[in-house]
Amino acid sequence: MHHFQYRNNELHCEDVPVSRIAKDLGTPFYLYSYATLRQHFRAFDGAFNDVPHLTCFAMKSNSNLAILKLFALEGGGVDIVSGGELYRALKAGIDPKKIVYSGVGKTSEDMEYALQSRVLMFNVESSQEILLLNEMAGRMGKKAGISIRVNPDIDPQTHPYISTGLRENKFGIDIRNALEEYTRVSGMRNLTVSGVSCHIGSQLTRLSPFVDALKKLKELIGKLKGIGIGVSYLDLGGGLGITYDQEEPPHPREYAKAIQDELDMKDVTVILEPGRVIVGNAGILVTRVLYTKTTPEKSFIIVDAGMNDLIRPSLYGSFHGIEPVRVTCRRKIKADVVGPICESSDFLAKDREMDSFETGDLLAIMSAGAYGFSMSSNYNSRPRIAEVLGKGDAYHVIRTRESYEDLVRGETIPEFMLKDDDRPPTADR
Ligand SMILES: Cc1ncc(COP(=O)(O)O)c(C=O)c1O
Numbered sequence: 001m002h003h004f005q006y007r008n009n010e011l012h013c014e015d016v017p018v019s020r021i022a023k024d025l026g027t028p029f030y031l032y033s034y035a036t037l038r039q040h041f042r043a044f045d046g047a048f049n050d051v052p053h054l055t056c057f058a059m060k061s062n063s064n065l066a067i068l069k070l071f072a073l074e075g076g077g078v079d080i081v082s083g084g085e086l087y088r089a090l091k092a093g094i095d096p097k098k099i100v101y102s103g104v105g106k107t108s109e110d111m112e113y114a115l116q117s118r119v120l121m122f123n124v125e126s127s128q129e130i131l132l133l134n135e136m137a138g139r140m141g142k143k144a145g146i147s148i149r150v151n152p153d154i155d156p157q158t159h160p161y162i163s164t165g166l167r168e169n170k171f172g173i174d175i176r177n178a179l180e181e182y183t184r185v186s187g188m189r190n191l192t193v194s195g196v197s198c199h200i201g202s203q204l205t206r207l208s209p210f211v212d213a214l215k216k217l218k219e220l221i222g223k224l225k226g227i228g229i230g231v232s233y234l235d236l237g238g239g240l241g242i243t244y245d246q247e248e249p250p251h252p253r254e255y256a257k258a259i260q261d262e263l264d265m266k267d268v269t270v271i272l273e274p275g276r277v278i279v280g281n282a283g284i285l286v287t288r289v290l291y292t293k294t295t296p297e298k299s300f301i302i303v304d305a306g307m308n309d310l311i312r313p314s315l316y317g318s319f320h321g322i323e324p325v326r327v328t329c330r331r332k333i334k335a336d337v338v339g340p341i342c343e344s345s346d347f348l349a350k351d352r353e354m355d356s357f358e359t360g361d362l363l364a365i366m367s368a369g370a371y372g373f374s375m376s377s378n379y380n381s382r383p384r385i386a387e388v389l390g391k392g393d394a395y396h397v398i399r400t401r402e403s404y405e406d407l408v409r410g411e412t413i414p415e416f417m418l419k420d421d422d423r424p425p426t427a428d429r
Helices: 018-025 034-046 065-073 083-091 108-117 127-139 175-186 208-226 252-263 276-282 312-316 404-408
Strands: 004-007 010-013 029-033 053-058 077-080 099-101 121-124 144-151 191-197 233-235 269-272 283-294 299-303 322-324 332-338 347-355 362-365 386-391 394-399
Touching: 010 018, 010 029, 018 029, 018 283, 018 362, 018 386, 029 034, 029 276, 034 053, 034 065, 034 252, 034 276, 034 386, 065 083, 065 394, 077 083, 083 099, 083 108, 099 108, 108 127, 121 127, 121 191, 127 144, 127 175, 127 191, 144 175, 144 208, 144 233, 175 191, 175 208, 191 208, 208 252, 276 283, 312 347, 322 347
Parallel strands: 029 386, 053 077, 053 269, 077 099, 099 121, 121 144, 144 191, 191 233, 233 269, 299 332
Antiparallel strands: 004 010, 029 283, 283 299, 283 362, 322 362, 332 347, 386 394
16 A cells, blocks of 8 residues: 555645656656655554564665654664665664664674664674674674574575575575584674574565575574573564565565464564565656657657666566556557666666657656665766655655766866876877
């Protein structure tokens, strides 16, 4: 359920006509619904009310400060994967004691910053990372709480690029070696064992892989107990899928029930790291048709948003619904919706049946709230676009469109290149 609905044939974000925002701000832009974000967070978090838990929003899916603030106000924490994400989280007012630090390639600087900030725990992913964290914590006179991210070798049955819990993936420590690794950690002066964690993949539409992973984690926790190592946290990662097209993923309520039925542990706090399921369908990308073009093979609808703004279709072949901002009664055609980028992979939809859109029409690219803006770039020297939050009958710009000056900020031409001597000789020299 989301708050992007038609009224009098006009797409609205809550009570604001999307066309009004486009008229005021220009296109393209990301548009999020406040009520949807809050409702999704509450539905997810509330589904775990019967067990001690902490919902740590996976901010890689959407790291806008206003959105993080909303979740902070709801009592949520975050799952971070870089120093930059930590900076954003703290700026948005997330309690450091609700921050878990995941990621396979933390640098010593990242560790130092997170130790200084007193984050709840580090989800560590290799023996070498464990050694470095122990060294860094020692140098700073601190103790770091750790949880080993185990790789349980479970097929999440999702796109290979977003599958993370298989032995062939780079993530985590093989669950078969986890006991040995925990034993080593328990002998390290500057580390304390806080928990066990895993994240098996993203956009999962079935419950069984989550339950299978939990079974393996429980077995590991039992073995750890047997050798005197207790854990306070069981971090199950994120990954619950959403409907982009025809998918029918479980509701967070069903997900929570499946987890709780299997959990059977009273003395651990469950940590959840949902991203997509909270923000995915709470955001759209609004774009305008620049041109249409028909060749003997195909029809193209060329819009002002490109793969630099929303890379998911190019990267994963992902489906995003494409809806008119103002409903028309035009005939249907089959077309590719493409952007202005100089790459053939720059498309938002391929061979899709849709209205025969015309120049100037506004389109809504649906389900774009997760891994949309956060994966956007300046490719083709395109300024990154605005992000807007709709709430009731008002809207708020929560990130302004970048300018050309923003594009070159930080770049310099070395002095020697500005000197005459370095110019090629000309005929009259
Ligand atoms: C460690 C970790 N936690 C949580 C997530 C969030 O996944 P999702 O957005 O599918 O819920 C990811 C996504 O890649 C992740 O790597």
